[in-house]
Amino acid sequence: EVRLVESGGGxxxxxxxxxxxxVVSGFTFRSYEMNWVRQxxxxxxxxxxxxxxxxSHMYYADSVKGRFxxxxxxxxxxxxxxMNGLGAEDTAVYYCARSGTYGDxxxxxxxxxxxxxx
Amino acid sequence: SxxxxxxxxxxxxxxxxxxITCEGNNIRSKSVHWYQQKPGQAPAVVIYHDSDRPPAIPxxxxxxxxxxxxxxxxxxxxxxxxxxxxCQVWDSTTNLWVFGxxxxxTVL
Numbered sequence: 001e002v003r004l005v006e007s008g009g010g011x012x013x014x015x016x017x018x019x020x021x022x023v024v025s026g027f028t029f030r031s032y033e034m035n036w037v038r039q040x041x042x043x044x045x046x047x048x049x050x051x052x053x054x055x056s057h058m059y060y061a062d063s064v065k066g067r068f069x070x071x072x073x074x075x076x077x078x079x080x081x082x083m084n085g086l087g088a089e090d091t092a093v094y095y096c097a098r099s100g101t102y103g104d105x106x107x108x109x110x111x112x113x114x115x116x117x118x
Numbered sequence: 119s120x121x122x123x124x125x126x127x128x129x130x131x132x133x134x135x136x137x138i139t140c141e142g143n144n145i146r147s148k149s150v151h152w153y154q155q156k157p158g159q160a161p162a163v164v165i166y167h168d169s170d171r172p173p174a175i176p177x178x179x180x181x182x183x184x185x186x187x188x189x190x191x192x193x194x195x196x197x198x199x200x201x202x203x204x205c206q207v208w209d210s211t212t213n214l215w216v217f218g219x220x221x222x223x224t225v226l
Contacts, residue, residue, distance in 0.1 A: 035215070037161075045153070045161060045204050047215035059213045062119070095160055103208050104151040104166035111160055 002026035009112030022079040022096030030074040033099035038092035120209040122218035140205030148207040150188040
């Protein structure tokens, strides 16, 4: 069974940092591209970042470029999102998602909530 | 940047057909994916690669696109189909994934 489990969310002050993790199981992690997607309260989905299977390519939404860094550790079956310079606009549920054969996001975690507030 | 436009809401009676549109410049040249999200749950793909269905998704769900519009069609709508639906494409020009704003499907 494919599973993705996010952690690391919580309350952080504006300007602060947070590191999200996504531990996966049930598939060969090193063979798949991965993504982070977020959803602000009551809002729609926003793609945040992508990393290729070999970590050779990373892409970011304009809203987070220069502040967020995506990475992965295949030995630990874990995807990461390092978030720096957080602002209120970053408050959201953050999901990790696996890229399927056609680029669709075929499996998602349950999400972790990040709240940026003083 | 590439923009996908969806109607904020669609309402349909049970057993009728719901059509949710997703407009984007020359979207027919892109591979479109559709997601269903129920309250408190993570999104789940219902249509990928324009018109393919994951094994667990009923045949009532179908996808199509032409010109500047992609359409998710749900036939014989059931109460359990009530959810938010999002379209998604990859913009190869900018190397960015783009989601539509989402459509809330209400079953009357």
